[in-house]
Amino acid sequence: QKEVEQNSGPLSVPEGAIASLNCTYSDRGSQSFFWYRQYSGKSPELIMFIYSNGDKEDGRFTAQLNKASQYVSLLIRDSQPSDSATYLCAVVSAGGTSYGKLTFGQGTILTVHP
Amino acid sequence: GAVVSQHPSWVICKSGTSVKIECRSLDFQATTMFWYRQFPKQSLMLMATSNEGSKATYEQGVEKDKFLINHASLTLSTLTVTSAHPEDSSFYICSLDRLYEQYFGPGTRLTVT
Numbered sequence: 653q654k655e656v657e658q659n660s661g662p663l664s665v666p667e668g669a670i671a672s673l674n675c676t677y678s679d680r681g682s683q684s685f686f687w688y689r690q691y692s693g694k695s696p697e698l699i700m701f702i703y704s705n706g707d708k709e710d711g712r713f714t715a716q717l718n719k720a721s722q723y724v725s726l727l728i729r730d731s732q733p734s735d736s737a738t739y740l741c742a743v744v745s746a747g748g749t750s751y752g753k754l755t756f757g758q759g760t761i762l763t764v765h766p
Numbered sequence: 767g768a769v770v771s772q773h774p775s776w777v778i779c780k781s782g783t784s785v786k787i788e789c790r791s792l793d794f795q796a797t798t799m800f801w802y803r804q805f806p807k808q809s810l811m812l813m814a815t816s817n818e819g820s821k822a823t824y825e826q827g828v829e830k831d832k833f834l835i836n837h838a839s840l841t842l843s844t845l846t847v848t849s850a851h852p853e854d855s856s857f858y859i860c861s862l863d864r865l866y867e868q869y870f871g872p873g874t875r876l877t878v879t
Contacts, residue, residue, distance in 0.1 A: 686868070695859045695873040696810065740809060753800070754868060756809040 655679060656743050658757035667766050671728040675741030675757055678722070684744040685717055685724045686754065689737045696740055700726070731764040738762070769793060772860055772871035779850055779878055786846045787874045789816075789860030795840035796862040801833075804857040804873075816843040816860075850878045 659674040673687075684703055688696035702708045702715040702724065714727040724743075728735055741757040773788045789799055799816040814835055815823040822835035834846040847854055859873040 693875075695857075695870040697870070698867060701867065753812060753815065754810075756811075758809045 655755045656741055656757040658739075658741050658760045660760070662761035662763055664763045664765060665731050667731060667733060667764055669731050669764075671731045671735065671762055671764070673726040673728075673739050673741075673760050673762070675724045675726075676722055677724070677741075677743045677755075679743070680719075680722060682719075682722075682743045685715070686742040686744075687713075687715060687724075687726045688740040688742060688756075689735075690740055690759070691737045699739075728762075731762075733764050733766055736763050769864070769869040770860060770862060770871040772858075772874050774874060775872060776875040777877070779876070781851050781878055782849055784846055784848045785850055785876060786844055787858055787860075787876075789843045789845070789871055791841045791862055794864060796843075796864075797840060798862065799837060799843040800861045800863075800868075801835065801843075801845050802859045802861065802870075804859065810859065813845075816845075818843075847876065850876070852878045854878050 656677050665671045686701045687699045689699050690696040700710055700713055700715045702717045705717050705719050708715045712729045716725045738759040738761050740759045742754040771790045779785050797818045801813045802810040803813050804810045812825050813828045816835045816837040818837045818840055824830045832848055837843040855878045857873050857875050859870050861868050861870045
């Protein structure tokens with residue numbers, strides 16, 4: 653079983669719709685959860701991080717965390733063509749010596765079509 | 767502004783040669799930096815943790831004698847791919863964490879011919 657799994661893509665949504673990206677993780681002791689966006693040929697850029705159960709909103713983005721279900725999601729409201737990218741879920745596991753040791757999911761390719 | 771820089775942004779080398787990639791922290795002192803590798807259409811995989819003034823910690827399956835890491839100062843970590851082969855062609859990305867957020871460098875694309 654992979655440590656971090658994301659829903660298989662690619663995901664295609666029309667402009668203005670809500671895009672929903674999902675991620676599950678295997679280490680129940682995981683503490684920190686991140687969503688990154690990666691454009692083709694570029695390095696990842698942080699969208700959001702979440703540590704506590706519940707929702708966290710930042711502009712058009714909402715991260716949701718449910719530690720009991722070992723599930724974290726990212727909602728993108730009013731999707732724009734510029735949101736088209738690969739979205740990476742990353743987790744810092746319990747017992748890690750540093751917040752820097754991230755385990756990434758395989759990524760979900762999102763396409764927002766006009 | 768940018769927090770992390772990498773140099774070079776891309777490099778092409780011949781099989782058997784060595785390549786050095788630099789990762790610099792631009793605005794604060796980083797005792798720990800991280801090196802990731804990303805093959806085409808795959809996700810990022812942590813290769814090693816670079817520790818200032820001490821030996822790097824390598825992830826399982828990563829050859830420490832092939833991927834030499836030096837973290838001689840608080841703002842610079844280097845990754846040297848020794849005796850590179852075509853299968854080492856990849857996107858190498860360094861990162862550092864500050865205030866519990868991780869910042870990635872722009873990456874170095876290595877092509878070994």
